[in-house]
Amino acid sequence: MKVEEKLEELGLVLPEPAQTPPGLELPFAWVRVRGDRAYVSGHIPLNPDGSVAGPLGKVGAEVSEEQGYEAARLVALSMLGDLKRELGDLDRVGAWLRVFGMVNSAPGFDRQPGVINGFSDLILDLYGPEAGDHARSAVGMAELPLGAPVEIEAEVELTGS
């Protein structure tokens, strides 16, 4: 089954492009394609209309680990939205390679892997164990843009380019 059919089956919607906050320019590409590689910029959780999705703040304080997991799942959808707009077809992602998962962490919160699993679990559900597999880090940041609880960047391999 194609990735987009699986998304539909799961009732998941890819968000609109990120709305840039007033007064901020973002002069770079959400997805940078060269040859058979796509480099994916750091993405944060978005609502379907492209606004930043709450709850905001640090995981382990304002945001629970479970809410962090959900936020990481939303980051996967944000990223897939930009990959679809750039590539036309999500099945052009032939292999996930590298996932760098950043958790806005309250002092003493050290369960970043459990949070970033929200991203990995969805990517593996959608792409399966071969294309969806990836190297990963899940680490604790001091702060993230706009107070987002999670930001993730990635590198993927493209097919049929």
Added chain:
Amino acid sequence: MKVEEKLEELGLVLPEPAQTPPGLELPFAWVRVRGDRAYVSGHIPLNPDGSVAGPLGKVGAEVSEEQGYEAARLVALSMLGDLKRELGDLDRVGAWLRVFGMVNSAPGFDRQPGVINGFSDLILDLYGPEAGDHARSAVGMAELPLGAPVEIEAEVELTGS
């Protein structure tokens, strides 16, 4: 126009190689070239003589957002200095791919993208919208070496290799 002519036109000078602080060895490459890729180590702001450029400290506390923007611009010059020493000609960078922008962030400072724009704006000015485009993250670190306010690493594609 070539990148180095644009630098001259803008009155910008590439710094000397980074001076290593006493008692610290840095046993790695500032730029690692393999095939058509150059992996660029984390760079911090330098003065023209290669000493660490101030102001030092956290953006949002000792360093203002505007000073952080200037620091990120200096990081671009540091990186271009090492790319020129390694490649001989800055036009051998055919495409910027990935920029990972790290901001030494005071508690509550969440405007990392506005800081790292100092890097992106200059790279886009010098390389133009096609070669200069890049995927990017801009995130908040707890600490950076030597108290630098900004550190950036990158990956670029080379031509004519």
Added chain:
Amino acid sequence: MKVEEKLEELGLVLPEPAQTPPGLELPFAWVRVRGDRAYVSGHIPLNPDGSVAGPLGKVGAEVSEEQGYEAARLVALSMLGDLKRELGDLDRVGAWLRVFGMVNSAPGFDRQPGVINGFSDLILDLYGPEAGDHARSAVGMAELPLGAPVEIEAEVELTGS
């Protein structure tokens, strides 16, 4: 001399696979190979049996800089253990490319490069100055999984694939 002979000569042992803490699933690859690249997930220091190696905590507080250096050296062994299991032969790593060194940093600790040298020094000892050279960042994180003092991810080039 082959890398594994050098390890033996130095009396170094590669640890068993990381033991996952109870209640945590890690649904990703420690090493993701595609073509001539291996993407290596963030690794932390391990004991020979695969349990997390202490001391835990922040470098500059609970963990000294010297202990941080030793922890980074253990991270190199963790990573080599997974590379050997994935590739069969550590000499298949033809070139180290990118090393991203993350130090769990106490407030005010800014000597991350001295810590990550524990990793770089060992890799350069084992692989020599050409294959072992690498681009590197060494930066300060707010928190790391399980309270590890150091986590490092990497990208390497493979030969004979």
